[in-house]
Structures are given as C-alpha cells and as structure tokens.
Amino acid sequence: MSKVKEQCACKKETEEEKLTRIAEVIDEYKMKEGSLIQILHMAQGIYGYLPLELQCFIADKTGIPLSQVSGVVTFYSFFSTKPKGENTIRVCLGTACYVRGGKKIIERLKELLEIDVGDTTSDGKFTLEVMRCIGACGLAPAITINDKVYKQVNPDKLQAILKEYY
C-alpha cells in the first residue's frame, strides 16, 4: 500500500506508463479467484481514480464483465470514479464517531473547503469523503488525511490540521 502511494506521487509518469503498470498488476492477480477488489485498489493507487475507461481496461484484461467491475466500484465508498485532489480527507461516520460529533466535523470542513462531500476543491488540494468506521472507535471522532489518522478531532482543530498540507 505505502509503496503504491509513493509511486502515485510521481507526477511525471505518463498515462501509458500508468496503464502498463496496471496491466502488470492484473497479470499478477488475474488467475486468482476473488482478486478484483485487490486489482481495483492497486489501480486506484496508480491512477488516482477509476474512470469508466479504466474499468473497461480492467474488465477486458481480466475477463470479468464490466458490469461486475463497475458493480464493485460503485458499492465500496473507498473507490472513486471521479479524479481526486492531492489529499483525500475521510471523515469517519461510524457509530462511535457519529455519536461523538462526526457530523459537526463534516459541516465545518464543508465550510472551510467550500465543497460538498464527494467533491474536490477548485485548487485540487483536497477531496472530502465520508467513511463508515475506520476501526479507530477508541479515538472517536476520527478523520484520516491520506494515510494519516487524526484522533479526537474537534471542529476547532480543523484549520490547524489543514494548514499542514499547504
């Protein structure tokens, strides 16, 4: 996972090089039953998001019907069919985080970033998403930015947290 992320940050990689890398991932996994999620996960890591064209590429290479690929992509909120910002903020709205004010964090972030859930800021810096439980209930309410978890967040801390990314 971390390896994929590092490579992802490389802006110089051309479209074609990305597809070649995704094709390598597919070749490695396609014979193993039930590896579609793994392939999609890594493809999103490399490409940033999973547009229809890329889903089609994966379907044709794996022989898994496109409707099934898209079914999985649209089922899991982790997968995105739209381009993402440089950093992805995910606010946990699992039961514990919800009870401890997750909703307020979302509202404050919407104000600060001037976007809705699922959208990306106009400068391409942040994408705002909602997650249902990240398994950090003891640290509720929690948010993640990229791979970093922020614990016991409250709306007043948010501005400072965002500053770290400018």
Added chain:
Amino acid sequence: MVYLTINNKKIAAEEGMTILEAAKHNNIHIPNFCYLEGVHQAGACRICVVEVEGAKTLQASCMTQVQEGMVVHTNTERVKKARKVLFELLLSDHPQNCLSCSRNQSCEFQKLGELIQIDEFRFQGEKSKTAVDNSSPSITRDLSKCILCRRCVTVCNQIQGVGILNTQRRGFRTVIGPAENLPLNSVNCVFCGQCTTVCPVGALQEKDSLQEVWKAIHNKNTRVIVQTAPAVRAALGEEFGYEPGTLVTGKMVSALRDIGFDHVFDTNFAADLTIIEEGNEFLTRVRDAFNGKGAVLPLITSCSPGWIKYIEHVFPDEIGHLSTCKSPHMMMGALVKSYYAEKIGVDPKDMFVVSVMPCTAKKFEITRPEMRNGGYPNVDAVLTTRELARMIKDAGIDFTELEDSGFDNPLGLSTGAGDIFAATGGVMEAAIRTVYEVVTGREMPFEKLHIKPLVGLSQIKTADILIENPVDEYRFLDGVTLKVAVTSGLKGAKILMEQVQRGESPYHFIEIMGCPGGCISGGGQPRPVNDLIRQKRLEAIYAEDEGKEIRKSHENPFIIRLYEEYLEKPLGHKSHELLHTHYTKRGMSIEKIG
C-alpha cells in the same frame, strides 16, 4: 432420505433438498418470489421465510436445506406477519399503475399479492428508481418496476455468461443494470432477451413493435406481409391456455389473416433456402480445404442474431468462421421485396414485412445497416411470440375457436428440415440431410432421418458422420469422417469458440443458437420456461417435421422453382446480393464498431 415435519405433517425428502422444494413435493405451498426453479436461488427477497424450531431467526426456505428431525412451520403468526411486511416493503417501491403495464394479469408480483392479501398501504415514501432505458431496439428496461430479485443477473451471468447486468451502487440507490447504468445499446448486450423471460414484473421486456405494425395494417396503401418463425407455432398456444408442446400452426395462420395481414408466409421456407445456400457454402469450404486452397473451418451457423452479436463482441477475430448466410427471416424479407414484389407487381416501397419471431435479438438484427437491399430494409418490424399473442387478444380474436388454415404460396411451403430449425441441433440435422445426399447420392442412414446424438437439451452435442462411396464429384471425401458439434446458450458457445480460437477445434461444422434449447426457448417466447417445457416444445417441433411429406430442403418444389425462375444457382450473383451478409468487429465490453 431425510424425515422432517412441516406444519405437523411428517414428510420424507431427499438429502440436499431445500425446505421449499420438500414442501412443494408434498403439496405444501410456501409463498415465494425471487426463487426460480433451476435458475435462481439467492434468498434475495425473503418472502419464502418459515419458522424452523430451534432457530433464532426466520429462515429463507429457498436456501435452507432439510435436516433430519427438522420441525418447520410455514404459517405461524410470526411468519405471516414477516411475509406481509416484506411484501408491503417491496410494494412501497413499486409503481401502482398495473392497468397500464403490459404484464398486467401475467405479473408474478400481482400473483403474490393475491396470496398475501393486504388491505392497506402502510409504507409510503420516496421511490428509489424512475429511469426507463429505451435505447436498444430489442429490450426495454423500466427500472421503476424492478424489485431487485436478481433473476436477470443470474441468467445473464451464470446461464448465458454474457454478464452485462449486475447490481450497481448500494442500499436504497441500488439498481440492476450495465456498468455505471449505461444504456443497453452502448454495451455488449447481445439482446438474447433471456432476462425478459425470467423477469417477474414489467421491468425487462421486449421493445414494443405493436404500434408500428398496427399502423401499417391500418394503412390501406401498404401491402403488409407477415412471416412466422418455426418456433412460434410450438409455443404460441401457451398464451391461450394450451399445454406446452401443443402445435397451433393452423390457428396461428388463421389469426394472422383475421388480424389483417395481406400475405402470410412461412420463415420455414427460407430455412429450407438457408440449407441450400449454407450447405453449398459448407461443401465449397470443405472442397477448398481438402484441395489445399485453404478455407476457414469449422463453418459456424449464422441464424441466431444473439449469437452473432456475441461473437462480434467476444471473439471478433473469429468472425471468418461464420456462414455468410443471412438468417432465414432476413432472406425471406429480401425475397419478398424483390422476387415476390416483381411477381405481384407491387413497388417494394409500398410493402411492409413483419416477422413473428421467438426472439428479441431479431428486433436488433433488422436495424443492422447491411440488412437492406435496393434502399429498403429487408424486414420492417419484428414481433415476439408474446407480442403476437397480445395482438390476437387486442384484435378480439377467439383463438381457441379458430379453424386451421395454411400459409400462402410460393413462400409458404416448407419441408420438415425447415421445421426443426426451431430446436437446438435442428439446423445441423437439416443441413446434413441435404449435404449427405449431395455428397453420396443416398439418403442419410439414420432412423427417421434424425441424428440422435444431436437431438435434445444437452449443452454440447457432437456427431461423427462417415462418408463412404461418394459420388464422383466428392471422391476426395471417401472415408472421411465429418465431425460436427452443436451447442445452445452462449456459455456453450464460449467453450466451443475458445477451442476454435486456440486452433484446436476438431470440427468441420458447428451449429450455435444463442438461447439454451434453441429458438423454442428464445427470449421472445411465452413465460415461464423450464427444461420440461423446452422438452415438450422440442417434441412438438420434431412431430411437425415427421408429419411432413417432404423432409429435405433440396426437395422443396418451390425452392427448386425459385432457383429456376430467379436466383439461378446457389451462391450465385443474386444470392450473394440478397441472401448473404457480412459481420462487424465490436468492442469486448462497450459497443465499439470497427
């Protein structure tokens, strides 16, 4: 055997059976909905829940296997309450406009309502889906009616192996459809219509062609010609209460005349013609292959437009294996607007050709740009068997009371070989009846002219046909065993095509029909369909064949005359122009032409 108790009745059931099946075998009816015998068993709708003593929760009886000593109750207060709530929840997300739905009176959801009997709508709220996908010429998807039973998903993926329908999104926003809910005509749907035969409600149906056909009939200046496919006569009766497997050929022809069609022709005539053209194409390829000239073998049949679209999407590099023959009803259309138009002195622009087909893919086929001659489409409209039944009812015709009548000539006479085009294995048998005789000068040596290993519902059937003592022209085939294979359903097609793709196919000739069982259970045939019904329709078709005086295509006197008067010779110039076609490479997942 396992012994259990259902509703205080001690019953025996086979091990591995579900509670639902065991109950059914003992005449205990458990209301169920998404379950479809032999097709779909997913426990998606939960309507079939029962109480099993010792189990904490209610169990879906279509999924729970019987166990020794099990005590089941299907009608307790708890079960009835749950069933009612489940039904009401399904209903809360379903439009209540039954009177304007074409599934009215033939809807499984309505039937369920009759069993469950609710007297109020307790749950009312937002509807989850509203979109209607009318993009394809074959199939209409009305998502507002979909109750997410997923039968179509099973048929499309597990049975046909096409996989264009799947669950998209989740929760309240769930829809069944192609990737990202793309329109049907933009993906690799082959339009086989098998999904429309299992949909319990009006969500998946053939695209309506009744309006345009009525319009043509009502237009006094239009000569409206109808033809019926071989499979229609063996199933249409089911729509009027006849037992599956009842042949209604004569009544069907009378009904078509009563509706107002000017000429009633038989696609079976064109099936005979297909045998002459395709048989010659096969022998030409075999001759070239044996004389070292190189020819693409196996030759594969091209009568089934669902199969054709499938190969174009999935095996685009193998389309050279396909026979260039148009499907029989397209041949008929082309002849009606040329040969017959000349004969009766009518301008083809004033003609409207309607094909009654067991098939939804035929509705797409007539829109293909290559299916035109002289600026006119070969066929103007396709009705499914189900649509014809609706048309007959709409016209106020009492079908069961009709007298029998016969097709018009010269395009209405057919041999038994034309009849069996309806069933899997039939096209191959019909072809061999003619090819064997051309090559050896003798009738093929099979009892009742049936090649037994090619008859029946198995997925892949094969036969070896030894050629001995041929006529001089085919001396090179002496001692050669012709290997043929037959499959129906696209999953079987995939198996045979992968062999072809690897260059390992041992066959000379392959018949492929897109729907399991062949056209007798095509996507436009009456519901329901199961193997028992397929078998009965198949037997009816073979009975129709055996009842004919002439059973070999090359002996059809009107075919012989057609070549003398008009076409001159098989694979000749006129044939190529009117009766043959070409194919298109398409994208694997998305419709892409080129």
